[in-house]
Amino acid sequence: MKEESRIIQRGWLADSRKMKLPTTVNPPVYQGSTVLFDNFDQMCRAGQGDYDGPTYGTDRLVVQRILEQALRELEGGFATRVCPSGLSAIQTTLNAFLKSGDHLLVVDNAYGPGLRYCKKVLSKFNIETSVIPPSIGAEIVAAIRPETALILLESPGSHTFEIQDIRAITAVAREKNIVTALDNTWATPLYLKPLALGVDVSIQSVTKYIAGYSDVLMGAVTVNERYGKTFTDFYSLLEIYTPDRDCYLALRGLNTLGVRLRQHETSALRVAAWLQGCEKVGTVIHPALPSHPEHHLFKRDFKGSSGLFGFTFAREYSHEELARFADSLEFFGLGYSWGGYKSLLTAAKQQRETPSRYAGQTIVRLHIGLENPEDLIADLSRAMETLP
Ligand SMILES: Cc1ncc(COP(=O)(O)O)c(C=O)c1O
Numbered sequence: 001m002k003e004e005s006r007i008i009q010r011g012w013l014a015d016s017r018k019m020k021l022p023t024t025v026n027p028p029v030y031q032g033s034t035v036l037f038d039n040f041d042q043m044c045r046a047g048q049g050d051y052d053g054p055t056y057g058t059d060r061l062v063v064q065r066i067l068e069q070a071l072r073e074l075e076g077g078f079a080t081r082v083c084p085s086g087l088s089a090i091q092t093t094l095n096a097f098l099k100s101g102d103h104l105l106v107v108d109n110a111y112g113p114g115l116r117y118c119k120k121v122l123s124k125f126n127i128e129t130s131v132i133p134p135s136i137g138a139e140i141v142a143a144i145r146p147e148t149a150l151i152l153l154e155s156p157g158s159h160t161f162e163i164q165d166i167r168a169i170t171a172v173a174r175e176k177n178i179v180t181a182l183d184n185t186w187a188t189p190l191y192l193k194p195l196a197l198g199v200d201v202s203i204q205s206v207t208k209y210i211a212g213y214s215d216v217l218m219g220a221v222t223v224n225e226r227y228g229k230t231f232t233d234f235y236s237l238l239e240i241y242t243p244d245r246d247c248y249l250a251l252r253g254l255n256t257l258g259v260r261l262r263q264h265e266t267s268a269l270r271v272a273a274w275l276q277g278c279e280k281v282g283t284v285i286h287p288a289l290p291s292h293p294e295h296h297l298f299k300r301d302f303k304g305s306s307g308l309f310g311f312t313f314a315r316e317y318s319h320e321e322l323a324r325f326a327d328s329l330e331f332f333g334l335g336y337s338w339g340g341y342k343s344l345l346t347a348a349k350q351q352r353e354t355p356s357r358y359a360g361q362t363i364v365r366l367h368i369g370l371e372n373p374e375d376l377i378a379d380l381s382r383a384m385e386t387l388p
Contacts, residue, residue, distance in 0.1 A: 003190060004258030006073065012066055027066050029248045033057040058239040063247040068220070070254055071210075074189040075202050077222035081235045082242040082250075086185065086205025089219025090114040093201050094150065096234035097179045097227070100126040102149035107164060108354045109134035109157025111183060111205075118152075133354040135294055137165030141172050148176070153199070154183035155192075156294075158338070159365060160350055160358060161285045161310060163294035166301060170198030179227060185209075185339075189222075190261055191304040200227050208339025209306060212253035212260055216246045260341070260370065264307030267373040271366065274377045275311050280384050282312040285363065293357070307368040308338050312361045317387060322347055322362065324386045331371055331379045338367035343376055 001009065016023045035054050037043040046055045054061055060068070064082055072080035083089040090111065098104060104122065106115055108131045118129040132143050134157050151173055155164045166182065173180045181201035182194040188209045194202040204210060206218035223231040265288075272286045284291070286309035287298040298305070317325070326334055332345040344367040350356060368376065 003074065007070060007257065008255050010066065010070060026248070026252065027063050029063055029244045030061040031244060032061060035059070035061075056239075058241045059236075061244055063244045063251060064242060067247045067251045067254070070251065071189065071204070071206075071220050072222055075184075075222035076189075076193055076195050077202065078225040078228035079232050080220055080222040081232060081240070082206065082247060083219040083221065083240055084242050084246075085217045086183075086203070086207050086219040087111070087113050087117070088240070089203050089205070089221050090152075090183065091117055092235065092238070092240065093181050093203055093221050093231075094118065094122060094152070095238075096231050097150050097181075097201075098122065098127050099149075101147060102127050103145050103147045104129045104150050104152065105132050105140070105143055105148060106130075106152045107132055107134045107136065107154055107157065107162075108352055108356075109160050109162050110152055110154045111158065114152070114183070131353045134160065134162035135164065136169065138168040138172060140169050144172070144176060144178065148178055150179045150181065152181050152183075154186075156186055156287050156298075158186055158308060159310065159348075159363060160356065161287055161292070162357075163287055163292075163297045163301075165297055166194065166197045166199060174198060186306055186308060187302055187304075188257065188261060188306065190257060191306065192302050195222065195224050197301060200224050201231070205339075206250050207337060209261060209264070210254055210257055210339075211246075211250045212257065212340060213249070214337065214340035214342065216249045216253075218242060218246055218250050261304070261306060263370055264368060265305050267370070267376070268305065268307040268309055268366075268368040270373040271368050271376055271380070272309055272311075275380070278384060280314055280387055282314045282361070283358075285310040285312070285358075306339075308365065309368075310363045310365045312358060312363055313387075316360075316362060321387055325383045328383045328386050329379055330382075331376055332366070340367075341370040343367060343369035343371055 012027045045051045068080040153164050170180050180199045182199045184194050184202045185205040185208050202222045204220040206220050272284050275281050275284045288305040332343045347364040349362050
């Protein structure tokens, strides 16, 4: 069965029949804190940890579990747990695997607030972070110390789109018993399978493509068998709660992920090709373009690309000129996040610790939504006219 069909062909229908519940196409949302036990003996066993079923609202009710199961299958993992945001998924991963005295390696193109958490919060608990170049591969070995416990990757990074040599990094990490985690939000588990490339933990901001409608904040962590119990025990300890209603929406989004992602990909490539022919544009930064420095790694490891990419202008523009360009766009919203049906734009100079390909240059980041790409091109074309 193809993956897109497998996403839709879920176990809920069979389960609902077994449980003699009405077989609605979508599972019910349980709005619940207290879960009633069948009898006193069952409640006592639950108290001693000798009970399989949900014991409380934070113990993941039906929709959470169905969503986790669907994501676990897609990522090819041992266990998946959902979190109230993508950032929370990153933080929970770091908290689960790190302890005082550990050293952490994070790629320089990682999601900013995640990196900030490492530097400003984990440092308070005597965990030191070193930042490594975003296109790193086997040379990571030089950055590893005896106390290095975790490597956090993001490939491609969601602002500058460098790609890491995931296979080379995980080979080194495995040999040294270092946990590897990768933020897989850009490609989604449909286009990249980090665990199959040797990564131990795959992190998703479900907020983006999986939920797909810019109305849910959620994250997911999928772990391999090696670290499955460590992570799920830690997650249970924290009693992390991700609202049922949001899980329902994410599950609804997941059903259409395949078709949406294909359209995001096709439209983004169409807009990227148009930008490449634009004389005011400097570099179009898209992993699926042969001109991308790590295109060979993209071709080797990824099954497809999504709707998020960047470009630089051929010359730097002033704040006022950029504002004129951005404000004149009709179809592109100006706002953070991405992965929804609406096209979005951000533009900024990147702050980097390691040498950057785009040092000192403004990168315009486009999320290509589900509007017709010809309308988006016409919109960008009109906006380009406002620039000298
Ligand atoms: C690559 C990446 N990872 C994680 C996150 C955090 O996700 P959330 O907004 O769900 O906290 C974001 C948010 O923009 C992101 O771009």
